[in-house]
Each structure stands twice: as C-alpha cells, then as structure tokens.
Amino acid sequence: MTTAILTDQRFLVHDDPSHVERAERLRAIYHALDESGLRSQALALEPRAATPAELLAVHTQQHLDTIQRFGTHGGGYLDTDTYMVDGSWEAAVLASGGVIQAVEAVVQGISTNAFAFVRPPGHHATPTRAMGFCLINNIGVGARYALQQLGLSRVAIVDYDVHHGNGTQDIFYEDPQVLFCSTHAAPYYPGTGRLDEVGQGAGLGATLNVPLTFGVGDKGYVQVFNEIIIPALHRWKPELLLVSAGYDAHWSDPIGPMVVSAQGFAQMTHMLANAAAELCNGRIVLVLEGGYNLNGLAASALASLQVLMGQNPKADDMGRINAPEPDLAALLNHIRQRHPLFATE
Numbered sequence: 001m002t003t004a005i006l007t008d009q010r011f012l013v014h015d016d017p018s019h020v021e022r023a024e025r026l027r028a029i030y031h032a033l034d035e036s037g038l039r040s041q042a043l044a045l046e047p048r049a050a051t052p053a054e055l056l057a058v059h060t061q062q063h064l065d066t067i068q069r070f071g072t073h074g075g076g077y078l079d080t081d082t083y084m085v086d087g088s089w090e091a092a093v094l095a096s097g098g099v100i101q102a103v104e105a106v107v108q109g110i111s112t113n114a115f116a117f118v119r120p121p122g123h124h125a126t127p128t129r130a131m132g133f134c135l136i137n138n139i140g141v142g143a144r145y146a147l148q149q150l151g152l153s154r155v156a157i158v159d160y161d162v163h164h165g166n167g168t169q170d171i172f173y174e175d176p177q178v179l180f181c182s183t184h185a186a187p188y189y190p191g192t193g194r195l196d197e198v199g200q201g202a203g204l205g206a207t208l209n210v211p212l213t214f215g216v217g218d219k220g221y222v223q224v225f226n227e228i229i230i231p232a233l234h235r236w237k238p239e240l241l242l243v244s245a246g247y248d249a250h251w252s253d254p255i256g257p258m259v260v261s262a263q264g265f266a267q268m269t270h271m272l273a274n275a276a277a278e279l280c281n282g283r284i285v286l287v288l289e290g291g292y293n294l295n296g297l298a299a300s301a302l303a304s305l306q307v308l309m310g311q312n313p314k315a316d317d318m319g320r321i322n323a324p325e326p327d328l329a330a331l332l333n334h335i336r337q338r339h340p341l342f343a344t345e
C-alpha cells in the first residue's frame with residue numbers, strides 16, 4: 001500500500017500574512033510532514049498546471065479571464081474576504097492541476113490513496129465566481145477530470161470543512177455522476193447547504209447536506225458519518241472517493257464553531273478510507289481546504305495522513321474537548337426518512 005502526497009513551494013506565493021488563509025498554514029503542514037518523518041515514507045507527487053480545457057470543464061471562460069487578469073495586474077481583494085497577489089493565478093492553476101495529478105496517481109494505481117496539500121483552497125469557488133478565499137474549485141476540477149479523461153462514471157465527494165462547499169455543490173448540482181455530501185455548521189457562511197438542497201434534474205438525490213448546529217465534536221461527527229455519510233457512500237457505490245478535507249471544525253479554530261479534535265478527524269478519515277476499501281479498491285484522495293489554527297490544522301491533517309498510510313495516529317498534544325454535544329438524532333432521522341438517496345430504504 002502506497003500513499004502519495006502532493007506538495008509544492010509555489011503554493012506559498014499566494015499570501016497575505018494578515019489574512020487567516022495565509023501561506024503560513026501550508027508551511028505549518030509541510031514542517032510537520034518533515035518533522036514527523038511522514039514525508040519520506042510517502043510517494044512525492046509534483047503538481048502540473050491545469051490546462052485551460054481542464055479548468056473550462058468546471059468554470060466559465062469569463063470567471064477564468066477575470067481572476068487571471070486580476071492576479072496578473074497586482075491583485076487585491078476580489079470581494080471582502082478573497083484576495084489575490086502576483087502569483088496567485090499560477091498557484092491556483094497549480095493547485096487544481098495538483099488535484100488532477102493526485103487523482104490520476106490513484107486511479108492509475110501508482111498509489112493506493114493520496115493527500116493533495118494545496119492552496120488556495122477551492123470548495124467555495126463556483127463555476128462563475130471566486131469567493132470565500134477560493135479562486136478555482138480544485139476538487140471540482142479533479143472530479144471532472146476523473147470522469148472525462150480517466151473514464152470513471154461515478155465519483156463521490158465528501159466535504160467535512162466547517163463551511164458548506166457551495167461551489168462544489170453548484171458545479172455538480174444537476175450531475176448524475178457525482179455525489180456531493182457536506183457536513184457544515186449552520187446557520188453560517190456561506191449560507192447554503194440546507195437540508196432541502198438535494199440536487200436537481202438528472203442530479204436529483206446526488207447532493208446530500210448535513211447542516212449542523214454549533215458545538216458538534218468527535219462524537220457527533222462520528223455519528224453523522226456512521227448514520228448518514230457512510231451509508232450514502234454505500235448506496236452510491238463510487239469508483240473514486242474525493243474528500244474536501246478542511247480542518248476548521250477543529251476546536252482550536254479561530255473561525256469555526258465546532259469542537260472536533262485531531263483524533264476525531266482521524267476517526268472520520270478512517271471511516272472514509274474503510275468505505276473506499278470496500279467500495280473502490282481503497283481509492284481515496286484528500287484535498288486540503290480550510291483550517292486556520294496552525295497547530296490544530298497541522299495536527300489534524302497529519303492524523304488524517306497517518307490513517308491513509310495505515311498507521312495509528314498518536315494522541316496529539318492539543319487534546320480534545322469533552323463538553324456535552326448537541327443531540328443530532330432528530331436531524332439524522334429526518335435525513336434518513338426524507339432524502340431521496342435513502343428513499344428506497
């Protein structure tokens with residue numbers, strides 16, 4: 001069993017040190033990869049730039065022209081929270097191309113699974129606009145590539161970032177080949193991801209949202225994965241599982257209202273990796289999204305990576321919070337009874 005990791009120093013060029021989504025985040029992970037010795041145990045992948053055709057499989061020409069022009073003329077803020085600097089366009093194109101490389105490695109059997117440590121993040125970028133720190137929808141580009149270029153016909157995306165992956169949902173909302181499942185805090189940025197957003201047209205039933213009240217921790221997330229996410233994957237039977245791996249549901253996160261620990265993320269990754277082993281030869285690719293406390297981010301991302309590598313992550317020194325968690329039973333019952341994916345049960 002081989003695990004591939006994709007890293008690149010050029011992702012660090014996209015930076016505003018005063019912003020929560022800054023290069024220091026990835027530097028913290030890369031440092032932890034070196035310190036832990038995990039980097040030398042993994043297969044190293046290098047990203048290539050996504051081609052215009054690969055980007056156009058997800059985004060409009062107008063969106064791509066806008067951010068390319070913006071990023072090559074000095075950058076600035078595209079909206080109140082999404083910035084670009086000189087080099088951001090190149091970093092974003094490399095991040096989405098990096099996800100393609102990771103997907104290709106796994107689908108072609110060069111590695112069993114992979115973790116793409118990329119930025120800028122992608123899951124809020126819609127076909128037509130950048131938002132929420134995201135420029136290009138990296139995981140969307142990777143999923144489309146798997147379908148259009150690698151011959152797959154069923155892909156699943158699980159997004160456990162604390163924010164709803166509205167961009168990814170938009171891209172695949174009417175697509176019958178991609179299941180998109182998201183756990184996220186609600187009501188919260190970006191405001192989408194309601195229970196009744198279940199896909200449309202040929203994609204009806206292929207969008208599954210689990211909006212969660214604040215304060216959910218390891219216990220609640222494991223319950224959601226046990227009762228909803230993993231059964232949904234078993235119903236979908238994907239040929240490849242992609243994960244929008246955001247770590248801003250960690251208890252230390254400065255913007256996320258959840259209390260998950262690094263061990264909790266390891267458990268979630270374990271459940272997803274097991275589902276991938278049962279359903280699709282273990283083909284699972286994690287793609288970094290958010291996570292804004294440097295220690296919480298690095299500890300959680302490394303714990304997930306260790307699970308992919310078949311190791312048992314050690315208890316991290318940040319520990320876990322044992323406060324009582326909200327009761328999710330009614331919500332989860334509602335989803336099981338009402339969501340079209342579970343309708344034939």
Ligand SMILES: [Zn+2]
Binds near residue numbers: 246291
């Ligand atoms: Zn997030």
